[in-house]
Amino acid sequence: MKLLIVDPQGNGLDFAMRAQRAGHDVRLMIRQTEKTKHIGRGLVNVVDDYRPWVRWADLVFMTDNTRYTYDLDTRWRPEGVKIVGASISTAAWEIDREVGMRAFKKAEIAVPPYREFRSYDDAVSYVKKRDTPLVSKPSGEVEDKSLSYCAKSAEDMLYMLARWKKLGKIKFPFILQEFIPGIEMAVGGWFGPHGFNVGWCENFEFKKLMNDDKGVSTGEQGTVLRYVKNSKLASKVLSPLSAQLSKESYIGYVDVNCIIDDHGVPWPLEFTMRPGWPTFNIQQPLHAEPVEWLLQLHDGRDAGIFACDKVCQGVVVSMPDYPYSHVTRKEVVGVPIYGPIEPDYTHFCECKLGVATHKVKESIAEIPSVVTAGDYVLVMTATGETVKAASDLCYKRLKAIHLPNSPMYRTDIGKRLRKQLPLLQAHGYAKGLEWG
Numbered sequence: 001m002k003l004l005i006v007d008p009q010g011n012g013l014d015f016a017m018r019a020q021r022a023g024h025d026v027r028l029m030i031r032q033t034e035k036t037k038h039i040g041r042g043l044v045n046v047v048d049d050y051r052p053w054v055r056w057a058d059l060v061f062m063t064d065n066t067r068y069t070y071d072l073d074t075r076w077r078p079e080g081v082k083i084v085g086a087s088i089s090t091a092a093w094e095i096d097r098e099v100g101m102r103a104f105k106k107a108e109i110a111v112p113p114y115r116e117f118r119s120y121d122d123a124v125s126y127v128k129k130r131d132t133p134l135v136s137k138p139s140g141e142v143e144d145k146s147l148s149y150c151a152k153s154a155e156d157m158l159y160m161l162a163r164w165k166k167l168g169k170i171k172f173p174f175i176l177q178e179f180i181p182g183i184e185m186a187v188g189g190w191f192g193p194h195g196f197n198v199g200w201c202e203n204f205e206f207k208k209l210m211n212d213d214k215g216v217s218t219g220e221q222g223t224v225l226r227y228v229k230n231s232k233l234a235s236k237v238l239s240p241l242s243a244q245l246s247k248e249s250y251i252g253y254v255d256v257n258c259i260i261d262d263h264g265v266p267w268p269l270e271f272t273m274r275p276g277w278p279t280f281n282i283q284q285p286l287h288a289e290p291v292e293w294l295l296q297l298h299d300g301r302d303a304g305i306f307a308c309d310k311v312c313q314g315v316v317v318s319m320p321d322y323p324y325s326h327v328t329r330k331e332v333v334g335v336p337i338y339g340p341i342e343p344d345y346t347h348f349c350e351c352k353l354g355v356a357t358h359k360v361k362e363s364i365a366e367i368p369s370v371v372t373a374g375d376y377v378l379v380m381t382a383t384g385e386t387v388k389a390a391s392d393l394c395y396k397r398l399k400a401i402h403l404p405n406s407p408m409y410r411t412d413i414g415k416r417l418r419k420q421l422p423l424l425q426a427h428g429y430a431k432g433l434e435w436g
Contacts, residue, residue: 001291004057005029006050006085008067010036011277014347014379015061016044018290021343027053031067035325038333038373042353054081059295062252065091065274082298083251086273090250094273097139097175104268107240112259112267114177120165126176127157133179136160137270138171147171148217150179180259180267183420185429187233188255188272188279191245193300199227199308200234201255202430203279204417209323211412218323222315222413223282224387227306232428233258237268251298255279264427278379281347282314285383307383309432313390314347314381315398317409322375332405335372339401345381346401350374377403387414387421388436 001024005012008031016028029050030036040046047053050068054060054076062072062085073087092099097116104111116139117123127134131154138147147169151157157176164170188201203225209215231238237256245254255272284290286307293303319335321327336356354371357364380398384390391414398409418435425431 001025001295002056002058003027003291004050004053004060005063006060006068006072007031007063009064010039010350010374011275011280012061012063013040013044013349013351014281014284015063015290016040017343017348018284020044022290024291027057029053034329035374038329038352039350040352041373042368043348043351043370055079058082059084059291059298061085061294063275063277063280065094082295084294084298085252087248087250090245090248090273094271095140097137097270098173100271103241103244103271104237106244109237109240109268110265112178112180112269114175116173116175118172120161120170123161123174123176124158127154127161130154133157135177135179137175137177139173139175140171147174177269180261182259182261182267183424184257185233185260185266185424186255186257187231187238188253188276189234189238190253190297191242192251192297192302193246193249194302195242195246196238197297197302197306198229198304199306200229200231200238201225201227201279201283202231202233202433203255203276204414204420205257205279206410206413206416209408209410211410213416216323218316220276220278220316221410222313223279224311224313224390224414224417225279225282226311226433227283227286227308228432229308230431232431233260233266236266253280260424260427260429264429266429278314278316278347278349281349281379282312282381284347285312285345285381286310310383311385311387311390311433312381312383313387313394313414314379315394315409315413316379317377317398317401317403317407319372319375319377319403319405319407322408325375327375329374332375333371333373335403335405337370337372337377337401337403341370341401342397345397347379347381349378350376351378372403372405377407380409386434386436387417390414 010030060083065086136149189196206222258266288305293305296303350373352373355366356369382394
């Protein structure tokens, strides 16, 4: 198959390499910036412009739903190009939180009380009036994850609003949402003209940089996930969306992140209308093959390639100054990755082909090797019958690799599920998922 991956931010290297190893002809189009220009070089066929390759491809896979979405949706889809990825209207479910909340409401799915703001002063007045913990979330194409903030009190939120205003970070619109205590759990599915593929992806993200959920929010430092044939959470927050997704002719991955409260009520927080990163990398060991099933998804057929009920854990490996990424590329490009590199469970992210010093027999030599191309280095995964089994194997594999430049990763991915799973399962969620 001829596969074109349209990858504005450089997330799709692992997928491109897997497709290439499976015998497919791959073009990985990465938007060329100072941050991304090294990614994938020498490992796959990287191109700077996707447009010459659209008609060449048997399938176009979108890693993102922002840049290039308009052009792909309005120009190439009408020409019959087979594209897996969000349209303009469905991308808005994630990007514009007001639109996303309306989609939930249309499906009669209750959402936490919230209000959208386009004025700093109005937001301050609202926080003072409510005098309760609130959650702030950007609404629109805002990449600064620090603007997603869960306040412990009204004073806490007022301080953050004032700080963001002083730093010039407040982008309008944004929403303030009622804080609901509970356990965070998400569920996703792959949707095509036939509906959802069999296999709901129940997943638990660990979003903060440091152990015990301390430090800055990075989006995702690691995840525990599995595919299941039956999911109570999916029946509550995903299946009811089928009619709207069909009407929008959606083809791709849709994920809903929720808080499940003490009464067992799931409160949807947000959509992901695209592959998650690194979620998509972590799903790969549970896919029998990397590409053909996506073409079948586009054509309205379920290839049945998901390994259900097996747990997969993934852990992000990075190096300074991630997650800020302010240092120059020369400081984070070219660092060798030593140790046993098994492509089935080592998912390269910001990497390229370079040279590194290795001991070959009795001598030291510079030989071609995978090296870093940025500070978000790789995702390590492992599968198992339980969360603990997958976690233990994942960390065993991580200990076997070495980066000379201060590698960083959390050492507690999955641990909180030991206490959370019994609480969730008492309400009928995550049935059959065992800690250990």
